[in-house]
Amino acid sequence: MSAILSIRDLRKTYEGGFEALKGVTLDIEQGEILALLGPNGAGKTTLISTVCGITNATSGSVSVDGHDSVTGYRAARSLIGLVPQEISLEPFERVLNTVRFSRGLFGRPRDDARIETILRRLSLWDKRDSPIKALSGGMKRRVLIAKALAHDPRILFLDEPTAGVDVELRKDMWDTVAELKADGVTIILTTHYIEEAEAIADRVGVINHGELLLVEDKASLMRRMGQKQIEVQLSAPVETLPDTLSGYALDLGAERQSLIYTYDTRAERTGITALLNDIAAAGLTLCDVQTRQSSLEDIFVGLVAGGQPEARQ
Numbered sequence: 001m002s003a004i005l006s007i008r009d010l011r012k013t014y015e016g017g018f019e020a021l022k023g024v025t026l027d028i029e030q031g032e033i034l035a036l037l038g039p040n041g042a043g044k045t046t047l048i049s050t051v052c053g054i055t056n057a058t059s060g061s062v063s064v065d066g067h068d069s070v071t072g073y074r075a076a077r078s079l080i081g082l083v084p085q086e087i088s089l090e091p092f093e094r095v096l097n098t099v100r101f102s103r104g105l106f107g108r109p110r111d112d113a114r115i116e117t118i119l120r121r122l123s124l125w126d127k128r129d130s131p132i133k134a135l136s137g138g139m140k141r142r143v144l145i146a147k148a149l150a151h152d153p154r155i156l157f158l159d160e161p162t163a164g165v166d167v168e169l170r171k172d173m174w175d176t177v178a179e180l181k182a183d184g185v186t187i188i189l190t191t192h193y194i195e196e197a198e199a200i201a202d203r204v205g206v207i208n209h210g211e212l213l214l215v216e217d218k219a220s221l222m223r224r225m226g227q228k229q230i231e232v233q234l235s236a237p238v239e240t241l242p243d244t245l246s247g248y249a250l251d252l253g254a255e256r257q258s259l260i261y262t263y264d265t266r267a268e269r270t271g272i273t274a275l276l277n278d279i280a281a282a283g284l285t286l287c288d289v290q291t292r293q294s295s296l297e298d299i300f301v302g303l304v305a306g307g308q309p310e311a312r313q
């Protein structure tokens with residue numbers, strides 16, 4: 001895979017001096033779905049707006065399929081579709097015209113067959129003659145996507161596509177995103193919902209206070225999530241670990257009265273049975289056992305709080 005979008009040391013300081021982006025560097029591969037997770041005010045919308053040229057960067061660069069977003073603005077922008085967070089549609093305009101008009105804005109020749117395909121894909125074809133104001137909130141969001149796709153962009157930004165939508169519609173939106181990916185569209189979406197990132201992303205980025213804290217393959221994050229800890233409470237404190245237990249990666253817990261063993265749930269052998277046997281053979285008496293599992297949410301919360309992710313019970 002090759003990067004279709006390269007963001008280098010992107011900084012944005014708003015008038016008044018607020019530093020919303022503090023040097024973001026990120027490569028986005030052709031055809032991937034990247035979810036950008038971050039709390040309110042993290043800089044997600046600023047990042048998207050800057051990449052799309054709605055806001056000027058203070059410094060740094062963005063290259064879209066080789067086109068610089070400043071010196072080659074028109075070419076770069078024509079490759080991008082943007083679905084904004086806010087629903088900003090003309091209420092009396094009809095669906096078909098709204099979407100057709102968007103294509104024209106990018107100087108693309110009228111192509112009714114293409115618009116029909118897009119509207120059908122988004123289940124909007126039956127509503128093509130409806131005025132926007134007659135649509136439900138979910139349908140309006142679909143129109144925003146159709147508008148963003150009208151000029152056949154190769155990269156689609158979705159800024160919190162499912163904020164405030166019900167569970168069913170959220171799942172629908174996830175299906176739509178998967179279909180767009182199958183069409184070869186590269187998708188970057190921002191979200192507060194960790195389960196959304198889990199459900200659809202290939203890679204997950206975590207942003208906070210204008211800094212990208214992590215960008216990682218979802219599968220490897222899942223492996224981290226797969227990490228579990230078992231804490232064995234002992235009936236009496238131990239000074240040092242018995243030599244017979246030195247082969248295990250064990251940590252001593254609070255007041256040296258517990259042993260903490262971290263293992264991978266996906267491993268063929270977790271080693272728990274042998275560990276428990278060896279603890280007993282070393283003459284230690286167990287009085288309780290607890291397990292904890294770290295989740296993507298723990299990793300996220302830990303990163304955003306500036307600490308280490310903790311395992312969760």
Ligand SMILES: Nc1ncnc2c1ncn2[C@@H]1O[C@H](COP(=O)(O)OP(=O)(O)OP(=O)(O)O)[C@@H](O)[C@H]1O
Pocket residue numbers: 014015016018020038039040041042043044045046047
């Ligand atoms: N035009 C502006 N002028 C000054 N500060 C701004 C402006 N736009 C955004 N900010 C500030 O920049 C920071 C990042 O905002 P941004 O909208 O990018 O965050 P976000 O991650 O998208 O948040 P949310 O999840 O709430 O949409 C916030 O502290 C915000 O108040």
